[in-house]
Amino acid sequence: MKRGALSPGFWAFRSICSTTDGHQIYGRVISALLRHGLFEDALSMHKFLIQRDDHPQDYEELQPLLIYAKENGPWTFSEKLHSYAANRFPEQSEPAEESPGVSVEAGPEDKPLKDDFGARLFATGALAFETIVSGLQMFGVSAIGPHSLREMAVRAHGSQDILEKLRQLQNAGISLGDSVFARLLRRLATENREILLSDLIHSDQHPDVLEDAHVQESLLISSYMAREWRLYHLTLAVLGEIPDVRSDLPSLHFRKYITAGEWSQALKLVDELTLRGQTLSQESIDFLVAQVLTPRKPGARPPQSTDFPSDQEVTLVSRILQRVASTGVSIPTDLWVEILKRYGMTNHWDELHDCCLWLARHYSCRSPHVDTARVPMLPEKSHAGVHAGSGVHAGSRVQSIRQLQDIFDRHMQAAIVAWGFRMRISTQSKKTYNPSGTPEGDLVPWVRGVVLLRELGENGVELRPGWILRACRQRLAVLYGGPRHSGRRMNRMLRRENPYSVERVVSDLNRAWGEPALIQHRGGKSLQELVNPPLSNVSLxxxxxxxxxxxxxxxxxxxxxxxxxxxxx
CATH class of the missing domain: 1.20.5 (Single alpha-helices involved in coiled-coils or other helix-helix interfaces)
Incomplete structure (x- = not known):
């Protein structure tokens, strides 16, 4: 085969390599030259590359060149090439005997240019952009990475120049890949957002870090709290190019507001989502609970937060959960129970009352079979029936009623009775209590728990009279029972300052409950025996x-x- 002069592209690419150290491109370069029929260029490039310590990685990369040199000469070069192969790969057989039929056009498929090498190419000021693209195209480079793209953009002059260079790469058949950096670079250049584009190009973040949604969210929140607006807007633009985040940016902003302590903004965002029929992600709900509610030990009151009062924490979580639940999202039962416990333990009765009624009405409304016009004083072991329904709707009604009963189980009903008694009443100014729906006349404030339970019963909650009665008798024993030392300061104080007679409290408990009476005289027992029962054998x-x-x-x-x-x- 006749050997011709070396091609101009060869000299251009050789100039590129001369200005770049540490390249390892032997296999791809030699293979591309042979596939394009540039045999003389391949022989010359072999000598050039090995002088720069760029060697074939294995025998297969060298084999096509060995076959060509053996068949086409010159003989001296073929002998030197075989000697090089024997020294480089001593365990390999003679190429002519090993693979006599290998075509010079065989070789690996086109692969993306090694990103760090490409970045050094584009960072070399002595090489024109067109020269680099010509060299890459000649050697069959199919794509460049974000490092190379960044160095190209650094040398460009504004968004229009970047767009022109991107067009040249596309016309040369060189892909930019699908990295966050590449997508954002093209979008910002197209939108002519020069400041944000400059911040992206000159950012000290590694392009791989731009792909990490968790790192970018942390950076967004920290820059928001520090009021570093240029970094904030850049990070927000980066997050907008991550598919999983872009589809749920409102939840991201919600977590941002919660972390920054801007609770009013968080509530406003949730309200806007509710009006649009959207909701928060489960990740954001878990984040809300973990960030806002101060951890509480079982059986203990919630500790006082150093940043916000405990009632504000619970109120925020409760309001947000109510809005989220109204959009159809299922809230874990234990989370509602924790909200009610925190209200009750801290004696925030109004908030407890409103939250209980909202829960009862919400879950009862989702179960159309519940008749809210009647007061269901159900037996201790009765279960609410479910009308026959079709498929998913019937199952949803059953699940809704089950969740309602799980929230207001027997322990919660007994706790509501006990929390109702947690009110200090002065002997000089006795407080009165006259809730709507009760018989005429003022009631002792301590019966408010029984009144709330009656309201819950009217809204579909299955009441447990036995447990409610037991809780009432326990509270009466604390106030009127025989002398005993209580370990709770509140109990001792209520007993010491109690301005009411036992007859008055028992009568008001029965009036608050309705018919039949909750506390009845049976078996000739006196009132004192009812409120101060003898110790059982187990207790003894x-x-x-x-x-x-x-x-x-x-x-x-x-x-x-x-x-x-x-x-x-």
């Missing part, structure tokens, strides 16, 4: 065991004291 056994343990403890202390006295004497 527990008390005896406690006293025995205390005696043993005191005995051990005495023995230890005697032992120490003997040692000292």
């Amino acid at each position: 056994h527990r008390t005896h065991r406690t006293m025995l343990n205390h005696a043993r403890y005191l005995r051990d202390i005495v023995y230890e004291y005697i032992r120490l006295e003997k040692q000292s004497s």
